[in-house]
Amino acid sequence: MTRQCLQATANAKDTIAYGTRIVGGVSPGKGGSTHLDLPVFNTVEEAMKTVRPHVSAVFVPAQFAAKAIIESIEAEIPLVVSVAEHIPVHDMLRVHEILRTQSKTRLVGPNCPGIIAPEQCRVGIMPYKQYQRGSIGIVSKSGTLSYEAVGATTAAGLGQSIVLGMGGDLLPGTTLADGLRLFFEDEETKGIIVIGEIGGEAELRAAELIREYRQLTPRPKPIVAMVAGKTAPLGRIMGHAGAVLTTRDMPADIKAKALEDAGAVVVPHPGVMGVAMKKLLEM
Structure with a gap:
């Protein structure tokens, strides 16, 4: 299910062509029509009662996106994907307060490309033609770098099981650690790629989880990681709200070292991720 607007329409056409089943749209004041x-x-409540969607794709401008997300949470849709960038922080604080009071809905995003199981289901804005069904799970703060990792794993003949965009905003609904937990348990995922960047502490939490996983698992899945922003100047926002190195933040090289110490193989750029992962899987 998607919210109706020009962007949603264009995206829905691509998503339908990809084979994803869209069951309807939501546009206040236009109920009863078809598109x-x-x-x-x-x-969303009306849609939930009528067509029972599994996912709500929120294509709503930032200033209105929180209301649409909350409406989907209240309707108990299992997965909500929001791609909008620059949702006000106080709006996302309200969303997170609501998320913490329930257990029916997971939010992916905001400010993310979405989530895709290649050749099966696409919810988001990713350039899907280079994706290939396979065995590598990818979770990334950066949408663009996730596309690079996809290209590298496709070129290596590995393909992807699921690609999850965490998003770069300050208050994401799903974190790098959440993505890792998904891939640890997913039977189709044989190797994992984690892409972080400056800003926040998601990479440090991911490193803690990787360390615990490798200590407790007899045959852990190989993990390749990178952290973007090693040359980023202090205080300058690099593209989106969360990608900024402040005096309170760990720099990229410290985050990369934490991931390496936890057992991930850290690479300098996403172009070598496919080759590095293939070597690890062959060991």
């Missing part, structure tokens, strides 16, 4: 031969509803 792309699919029903349109006034509210």
Whole structure:
């Protein structure tokens, strides 16, 4: 299910062509109509009662996105994907307060490319033609770098099981650690790629989880990692809200060292991720 707007329409056409089943859209005031031969509803609650979607894709401008996310949480849709960048922080604080009171809904994003199981299901804005169904799980703060990792693993003949965009905003709904937990348990995932960057502490939490996983698992899956922003100047926002190195933050090289010490193989750029992962899988 998606929210109806020009961007959502263009995306929905691509997503339908990819083979993902979209069951309808939500656009207040347009309920009862059809769009792309699919029903349109006034509210997410109405859509949930009628077509029972598994996912709500939120294509809503930043200033209105939190309300749409909250509406999907209240309707108990299992997965909500929000791609909008620059949602006000106080809006996301309210979203997180609501998320903590329930256990039915997971949020992916905001400010992310979405989530894709190649050749099966696509929810987001990723350039899907280079994706290939395979065995590598990718979780990334950076959408662009996740595309590079996809290209590298496709070129290496490995493909991807699931690619999850954590997003670069300050308050993400799903973290690098959450993505790792998914891949640790997923039977199709044989190797894992983690991409971090400056800003926040998600990489440090991921390193802690990797260390614990490798200590407790007899045959742990290989993990390749990188952290972008080693040359980023202090205090300058690098592209989006969360990618900024402040005096309170660990720099990229310290995060990379934490991941390496935990047992991940750290590489300098995503172009070599496919080759590095293939070597690890052959060991």
